[in-house]
Amino acid sequence: MHPLLFKIGPIKIHTYGVFVFLGILAGWFVLEKRTKERIDKKILENILFYTIIFAIIGARIFYFLFWDFKGLLENPLSFFYVWQGGLAIFGGILGGISGIYFFSKKYGLGFFELLDWFAPSLALGQAIGRLGCFSAGCCYGKPTDFFLGVRFTDPLSLAPLYVKIHPTQLYESFFDFLLFFILIKTKVKKRGFVAGFYFIGYGIIRFFMEFLRGDVINVFGFLTAMQIFAIIFIVLGAGLIWKKNLK
Numbered sequence: 001m002h003p004l005l006f007k008i009g010p011i012k013i014h015t016y017g018v019f020v021f022l023g024i025l026a027g028w029f030v031l032e033k034r035t036k037e038r039i040d041k042k043i044l045e046n047i048l049f050y051t052i053i054f055a056i057i058g059a060r061i062f063y064f065l066f067w068d069f070k071g072l073l074e075n076p077l078s079f080f081y082v083w084q085g086g087l088a089i090f091g092g093i094l095g096g097i098s099g100i101y102f103f104s105k106k107y108g109l110g111f112f113e114l115l116d117w118f119a120p121s122l123a124l125g126q127a128i129g130r131l132g133c134f135s136a137g138c139c140y141g142k143p144t145d146f147f148l149g150v151r152f153t154d155p156l157s158l159a160p161l162y163v164k165i166h167p168t169q170l171y172e173s174f175f176d177f178l179l180f181f182i183l184i185k186t187k188v189k190k191r192g193f194v195a196g197f198y199f200i201g202y203g204i205i206r207f208f209m210e211f212l213r214g215d216v217i218n219v220f221g222f223l224t225a226m227q228i229f230a231i232i233f234i235v236l237g238a239g240l241i242w243k244k245n246l247k
Contacts, residue, residue: 003136003156019132020087024052026128027121030184035117043107047114051099058095062088066217066225086138089126089206090229096122112240115195120183123198127176134169141166142214159214166212175205192240199237206230 005015028048035044060079063086064072071078100118104111133139137157142165149164159165179201186194207230210216216224 001135001137001150001152001154001157003154003158015135016132016138019135020129023125023128023132027125030124031117031121034120038117039109047100047103047107050103051096051118054099054102055092055096056087058098059087059089059092061095062091065091067215087129089129090226090233093122093202110191112192112195116191116193119195119198120180123176123180123183123202126202127173127180130169130173130176134167134173138215139169139172140214141168141171141212165214168209168212168214171212172205172209175209176202179205192243196237196240199233199240201237203230203233203237207234 002015005013005018007013031048032041032044064079066088068086096118097115100114101111103109104114130139137152137154137159140152140159143160143163144166145164146166148167150167151164152159152161155161179198182201183194183198186197207227210224210227210230213224216226219225220228
């Protein structure tokens with residue numbers, strides 16, 4: 001609801017960026033607790049730092065590819081304006097996984113074990129990050145008469161102004177928090193199960209959330225581009241659990 005948190009001279013602090021930072025911070029705290037005495041802290045810090053960079057690059061690529069390619073062509077430097085929003089979560093996840101894979105090989109660590117460690121932190125980071133989306137007005141929902149509908153009035157908001165719409169950011173944040181608590185309580189020794197459950201869980205959340213989104217991109221009939229990726233995530237998650245735990 002308040003895209004600009006405060007301004008000091010030419011310096012602008014965007015609410016979206018603050019929530020993204022808090023999401024990363026909270027995810028790091030959980031990850032550190034889960035990996036304590038399992039992996040050297042310095043190595044973990046290196047993995048996390050560069051994985052975040054991979055994730056941001058992937059998120060920006062997906063955003064411009066599916067939502068604002070024209071804007072990128074008009075101003076290529078806008079790719080680096082992360083504080084203004086425009087991070088597509090599927091691109092961020094795929095970019096982050098690429099980073100985890102690369103560094104698992106570099107440090108001789110188990111790739112699927114790292115994914116299991118990162119999965120709850122990722123869900124928590126998404127849950128907090130969606131609050132930033134709500135503040136900025138991005139990822140907004142369709143018009144509705146539902147009692148939970150909200151109206152954005154800040155002229156800096158990315159959502160349609162003065163129209164009652166679904167607060168899809170808050171819906172997804174709630175389910176992401178729920179997914180985080182389920183993952184954090186999951187006690188499975190076989191590698192890949194927690195990560196697989198995350199892929200399935202988030203895939204389901206995003207698939208159904210797309211029906212309420214007002215900024216979607218339709219492809220292949222009634223399915224949106226992100227629903228297709230959601231289905232891919234569900235299949236990958238199910239395949240990972242089957243391969244690692246049921247054979």
